[in-house]
Amino acid sequence: MHALRCLLVLTPLALLALGVALIFGSVPLSLADTIAVITGGGEPLHRTMLLELRLPRALSAFAVGGLLSVAGALMQVLLRNPLADPYVLGLSGGAAVGALLAMLAGLGVALVSGAAFIGALVSTAIVFGTAHGTGSWTPTRLLLTGVVVAAGWSALISFLLAISPATELPGMLFWLMGDLANATQPLAPLLVLLVVVAVAIPFGRSLNVLARGPQQAASLGVAVRRLEWTVYLSAALITATAVTVAGSVGFVGLIVPHMLRLLIGYDQRLLLPASALAGGTLLVLADTMARTIIAPEQLPVGVITALLGVPIFLWLLHRSQAS
Amino acid sequence: MSAPLMALDGLCVDVPERADGDPLDCRFEGGQSWAVLGPNGAGKTTLLMTLAGLRTPRRGRILLEGTDLNRLPRRRIAQRLGVLFQHHHDGFPATVLETALMGRHPHLRAWELEHADDVRAAEAALARVDLLALAERSVQTLSGGERQRLAFATLLTQDPTLLLLDEPTNHLDLHHQIAMLELIGQEVAAGRCAVMATHDINLAARYCSHVLLLYPDGRACWGSTDIMLSVPALEQLYRQPLATGTVDDLPVFLPRTGG
Numbered sequence: 001m002h003a004l005r006c007l008l009v010l011t012p013l014a015l016l017a018l019g020v021a022l023i024f025g026s027v028p029l030s031l032a033d034t035i036a037v038i039t040g041g042g043e044p045l046h047r048t049m050l051l052e053l054r055l056p057r058a059l060s061a062f063a064v065g066g067l068l069s070v071a072g073a074l075m076q077v078l079l080r081n082p083l084a085d086p087y088v089l090g091l092s093g094g095a096a097v098g099a100l101l102a103m104l105a106g107l108g109v110a111l112v113s114g115a116a117f118i119g120a121l122v123s124t125a126i127v128f129g130t131a132h133g134t135g136s137w138t139p140t141r142l143l144l145t146g147v148v149v150a151a152g153w154s155a156l157i158s159f160l161l162a163i164s165p166a167t168e169l170p171g172m173l174f175w176l177m178g179d180l181a182n183a184t185q186p187l188a189p190l191l192v193l194l195v196v197v198a199v200a201i202p203f204g205r206s207l208n209v210l211a212r213g214p215q216q217a218a219s220l221g222v223a224v225r226r227l228e229w230t231v232y233l234s235a236a237l238i239t240a241t242a243v244t245v246a247g248s249v250g251f252v253g254l255i256v257p258h259m260l261r262l263l264i265g266y267d268q269r270l271l272l273p274a275s276a277l278a279g280g281t282l283l284v285l286a287d288t289m290a291r292t293i294i295a296p297e298q299l300p301v302g303v304i305t306a307l308l309g310v311p312i313f314l315w316l317l318h319r320s321q322a323s
Numbered sequence: 324m325s326a327p328l329m330a331l332d333g334l335c336v337d338v339p340e341r342a343d344g345d346p347l348d349c350r351f352e353g354g355q356s357w358a359v360l361g362p363n364g365a366g367k368t369t370l371l372m373t374l375a376g377l378r379t380p381r382r383g384r385i386l387l388e389g390t391d392l393n394r395l396p397r398r399r400i401a402q403r404l405g406v407l408f409q410h411h412h413d414g415f416p417a418t419v420l421e422t423a424l425m426g427r428h429p430h431l432r433a434w435e436l437e438h439a440d441d442v443r444a445a446e447a448a449l450a451r452v453d454l455l456a457l458a459e460r461s462v463q464t465l466s467g468g469e470r471q472r473l474a475f476a477t478l479l480t481q482d483p484t485l486l487l488l489d490e491p492t493n494h495l496d497l498h499h500q501i502a503m504l505e506l507i508g509q510e511v512a513a514g515r516c517a518v519m520a521t522h523d524i525n526l527a528a529r530y531c532s533h534v535l536l537l538y539p540d541g542r543a544c545w546g547s548t549d550i551m552l553s554v555p556a557l558e559q560l561y562r563q564p565l566a567t568g569t570v571d572d573l574p575v576f577l578p579r580t581g582g
Contacts, residue, residue: 202433209428213412218377220481221401221429266417 003270006263010277014062017284021058022050024288026295060183060245061287061301062280063190065252067242069279070196072253073260073271074235077207078228079139085254086239089146092248093153094123095240099175099247100160103168109182112175113244120240123149128232178249178302180287185245192241196234197276203227204269211266249302251309252279258316326389327352328485328516329374329404334383336373338366344541346383351485356511357518358527358548361537362561367520368409370537371487374518375406387485401429405483409490411470419465419473420458423449426480441480448479451506453499467494475503479510486510488519492526504530524576528552536560552576 023034029046036042037050071086079088086092098119102112131145157176164172174181206227210217214224242249256279260271286304293299333346347370351357359367372378374385376392385392387403405426423445424437431437449455452472457465465473471494478486491507492500500523507517508530521527527534527548534551536544538560545551552574554567564579 205428205431205433208417209425212425215372215377215406216408216412218397219375219401219404219406219408220425221398223397267421 002264003267006270006274007277010274010281014277014281014284017281017288018058018062021061021284021288022054024292025049025054026291056184056186057180057287058284059186059190061180061283063186063193064180064183064242064246064249065256065283065286066193066276066280067189067196067238068249068253068283069256069275070193070200070272071235071239071242072279073257073268073275074200074207074231075253076257077211077268078231078235079143080211080213081139081143082258083254084143085251086235086242087150087248087250087253088143089127089236090123090148090150090153091120091127091236091239092243093150093157094126095120095243096176096248097153097156097160098122100157100164100172103172103175104160104164116247117240117244120236120243123153124233124236124240174300175247176302177300178247178305179300180246180290181298183245189241189245192238193276193280196238197273200234200272201269203230204267204272207231207268208266211268247300247302249283249305251305251313252283255309255313255316256282258313262316326386328388330386330389331374332384332386334373334385335381336366336370337379337381338369338541341366342541343381344538345543347535347543347545349535349545351516351518353484353514353516354511355516355533356507356531357516357533357535357545358531359518359520359535359537360522360524360527360557360560362539365537365539366541367537368489371406371489371518371520375404375487376400377406398429401481401483403483404485404487405478405481407474407478407486407488407491409493411474416461416463418458419449419454419460419462420445422462422473423476423480426477426482429481444482445476445480448476449473451479452476453502468496468499471495472499472503475506479506484515486515486517486519488517490521491519492521492523500526524552524557528574528576 019034023029023031027049029050033042033046034050037046068086072084075084075086075088076082078084095116096119098115098117099112102115107115127142127145127149131142161169161172206217206222209220209222210224210227218224257271257275260274260278264270264274283301283305286308287301290299290301290304327350329351331347331349333348335343335346359370361367369378373380376385376397387395387400392400420442424441426445426448427437427441431441446455446458449458452475454469454472454476457469462470462473475491486507488507491503495503504526507519511517519531531548534545534548536551536556554565554576557576558565566577566579568575
């Protein structure tokens with residue numbers, strides 16, 4: 001009942017955000033124009049603007065926001081640490097190095113995305129391989145490995161920025177901050193989001209049990225090692241997908257699961273689909289702001305999410321200490 | 324003849340930096356309650372974790388209803404065997420009822436939601452440990468003793484045939500210690516088997532049918548309570564002089580000072 005109510009609130013909010021993203025932009029459209037285009041009419045210019053520019057971008061934003069939030073929620077359970085986010089294990093650093101190398105080599109958008117994806121997977125493999133060590137990996141060990149690997153990537157990023165020609169720098173910085181300007185193919189990330197949420201929900205109860213510690217979970221019948229592997233690899237894969245589409249958009253994966261936990265509780269079966277919806281909604285709105293605040297110029301969406309995310313997060317943290 | 328609930332076949336638990344000691348060949352049957360006694364560091368917790376399949380033994384086999392524990396998936400094990408841990412992790416905060424409901428996990432399929440029956444089982448278990456009034460409270464607001472009772476309620480909700488209990492009376496006041504052991508006694512009377520690590524010889528004497536003594540050097544012996552709980556054996560086990568007497572026709576043991 002409770003679950004149904006949450007999804008009944010979040011779904012219209014998501015649709016509303018998509019509507020807002022279609023109407024607003026450097027050239028605002030009237031509601032009537034937008035409806036005309038959606039129903040199959042409207043002026044050709046409006047049609048092009050809405051269906052070929054704004055809609056794919058808004059859907060990409062939705063997918064990326066949803067993916068990052070789900071990945072954040074998964075990482076927080078896996079590491080049993082509420083401060084974990086999708087990038088905590090150094091994945092975004094690996095992706096960034098891959099992307100920057102591709103840009104430096106003068107490759108096109110598609111190859112930059114491909115390089116980012118490979119970079120993310122390389123980072124995942126390094127962290128998981130070394131954290132595993134000789135024995136079993138503990139959350140602390142995984143976290144420490146991730147933090148150190150991330151520091152290594154960030155040094156490489158600084159190095160690449162230092163040796164890059166000035167003309168490449170704006171593009172690189174936009175990528176590093178997270179930017180949806182090149183996100184024109186929403187289908188693949190949306191599909192990944194749908195599949196991951198559909199697959200994750202049946203694991204939800206096991207994840208609830210896992211949050212009580214690996215031994216307790218094992219004694220309640222959870223195949224802990226297998227579940228942890230699955231969670232880690234799927235979180236890595238969906239983060240890599242998100243980063244490939246939009247660069248490293250920060251804070252969504254940290255904040256959205258947190259806010260939802262305060263609002264709807266800790267049941268992963270509800271939290272994961274709700275994260276997908278709320279994260280998507282948030283990033284669609286943030287990207288609409290990124291496109292309109294200084295129009296016709298655009299901001300990287302990561303700036304907006306960070307500017308919104310930092311105060312919200314500090315407020316949440318302050319509030320949770322008080323209670 | 325059906326296989327015992329659990330049979331140990333030359334089991335040697337893996338306590339780091341200790342010789343193998345005596346291999347364990349006990350059989351735990353329904354209707355028995357076992358006390359595992361031994362000084363700190365003798366390996367009581369290690370033994371229980373090994374029996375639960377959460378630690379690999381150094382050698383030997385553990386048979387759960389005749390099947391090697393290694394060969395059983397965790398879910399099947401959890402349907403038969405439950406553990407009360409010494410330390411409880413709350414993870415992300417949940418309510419008391421939600422926590423007890425987790426006991427149903429091994430009985431539900433992945434896509435199944437908890438049924439009304441499951442909620443009733445959890446509520447019944449909470450009522451038995453005297454926590455039903457707190458069902459909607461957050462676990463984080465509970466005292467140590469209340470958490471211990473909640474962990475036991477989760478175990479009752481899980482409804483295993485073999486209960487492995489690591490110091491079940493931890494954190495409990497006198498009344499709740501007795502209440503806990505009475506509850507364990509009811510489970511045993513219903514045909515289940517309890518194996519509990521404890522430091523309380525007197526409660527073991529009162530509530531347990533069998534005793535397993537674990538010595539720090541790995542030696543071990545086991546048998547029925549009336550035979551095993553002799554003053555010389557216990558004095559040697561704890562390296563502590565003991566006085567003994569009789570209350571309600573049952574032996575009591577008290578440590579002597581000095582000596």
